[in-house]
Amino acid sequence: MKILHTADWHIGKRLLNYSLEEDFERFKDWLIQFINKNNIDLLIVAGDIFDSAYPSLGSQKQFLDLLSRLQNECHQIQVIITDGNHDSVSSMGITIEIAKHVNTQIISGVTHQLADEIIEVKDKNGALQLVVAAVPFLRDRDLKKMVEGSTFDDRIQAIKEGVKSHYQEIGAIIKDRNYSVPALAMGHLYAHGALSDTSSEREIQMGHQAGVEGDIFPEIFEYVALGHIHSSQQVKGQVPIFYSGSPYPLSFSERNYQHGVRIIEVNDKEVTSEKVVIPPQRKLVKVSGTFEECKSKLFKLENDATQLDQLIELEVIEAKYNPTLFIDIETLIKEFSESYEQHRGIIIKHRHTFKSESKSAADLFENHIDLDDLTPLDIFKQRLEKEDKIEIDEELKDQLIQAFIEIEQNEETTN
Numbered sequence: 001m002k003i004l005h006t007a008d009w010h011i012g013k014r015l016l017n018y019s020l021e022e023d024f025e026r027f028k029d030w031l032i033q034f035i036n037k038n039n040i041d042l043l044i045v046a047g048d049i050f051d052s053a054y055p056s057l058g059s060q061k062q063f064l065d066l067l068s069r070l071q072n073e074c075h076q077i078q079v080i081i082t083d084g085n086h087d088s089v090s091s092m093g094i095t096i097e098i099a100k101h102v103n104t105q106i107i108s109g110v111t112h113q114l115a116d117e118i119i120e121v122k123d124k125n126g127a128l129q130l131v132v133a134a135v136p137f138l139r140d141r142d143l144k145k146m147v148e149g150s151t152f153d154d155r156i157q158a159i160k161e162g163v164k165s166h167y168q169e170i171g172a173i174i175k176d177r178n179y180s181v182p183a184l185a186m187g188h189l190y191a192h193g194a195l196s197d198t199s200s201e202r203e204i205q206m207g208h209q210a211g212v213e214g215d216i217f218p219e220i221f222e223y224v225a226l227g228h229i230h231s232s233q234q235v236k237g238q239v240p241i242f243y244s245g246s247p248y249p250l251s252f253s254e255r256n257y258q259h260g261v262r263i264i265e266v267n268d269k270e271v272t273s274e275k276v277v278i279p280p281q282r283k284l285v286k287v288s289g290t291f292e293e294c295k296s297k298l299f300k301l302e303n304d305a306t307q308l309d310q311l312i313e314l315e316v317i318e319a320k321y322n323p324t325l326f327i328d329i330e331t332l333i334k335e336f337s338e339s340y341e342q343h344r345g346i347i348i349k350h351r352h353t354f355k356s357e358s359k360s361a362a363d364l365f366e367n368h369i370d371l372d373d374l375t376p377l378d379i380f381k382q383r384l385e386k387e388d389k390i391e392i393d394e395e396l397k398d399q400l401i402q403a404f405i406e407i408e409q410n411e412e413t414t415n
Helices: 021-037 057-073 089-102 152-176 291-298 325-338 376-385 394-414
Strands: 002-006 042-046 078-082 104-107 118-122 128-134 183-188 221-227 233-235 241-243 260-267 270-277 284-289 310-318 345-354
Touching (some): 002 021, 042 183, 057 104, 078 118, 089 104, 291 310, 310 325
Parallel strands (some): 002 042, 042 078, 183 221, 221 241
Antiparallel strands (some): 233 241
């Protein structure tokens, strides 16, 4: 039996104000082709189907279209989906009912009976092939049994114990049933030891402080399929534990990830797995340096015609303050946009910084000088004298000082 493990689709994701709808569409096409080419029997998705708890109608349509295509284009594929911290139980409700008609089972929210999360996977002849503990995202309210006066540490410990208890109990049920086939577990959580990126993955369960150790998963499981961390990786534990990672980059911090899925093979009671890298369909690029360096780098960018538009983060760093730099950057962005056909790139984020920070009033005078003894004009004159970011000639200094005096006089007249 062949199983495909994926997670963190984040349908409806916008990178800043840019929609990643086409990224998911490309992934859908690749996924269906891969399933058919490799004769995948079961697809498991470990949470964060949507990017928002209240997905748009367009996002829901994309998801349901994929389920329909899996049913129609992939021969007898079975699908098991659990929700994630980005998904809401209420918004998944309608999808759950529709999914039943396309050979798909969705577990969203803690079930009334723990055994309801145990799914027996059978082949076309009805023979049992695999048992899956389809554990959804365990929300704080499902885990915490707080008493009055509980401390922050008490709450963290309660969540950890709640997650551990959930997997231990469901593992015990599977063990008591004495299945003769392998058992897998699913989950959407933060496991300690996993490399995460707070700019990419939303922290869950009290800022990841309530993350769990890999040894909470009982040995009854031959493989644990996790979602939440967007970088594919293995977590240390007494059983094989893997994050599949997201199928495509969802932030600039993920631009160098090797995004993919994991293919799991079950032969009798032996379970093996390996990562499959998904060919990237879009480049996320960070261009950084001085204004001139950035300008040069931008116009050297290239993009294959088969790829989606490359999205660019522009960071200009100058040594000295330049009050007109933002105008130069806006002009550069306009020029870059006008040459779109050459690079097929879009700057969707830009910022500029200066290495030399402005000096405070206290930095302008010797330590023995009391600022309370100085007038605003004294401080302004000294600020002009110590200016080291832009050159101010004597004539301009005189004009600025005269303007400052006039402002002060106007203020006194008004008051």
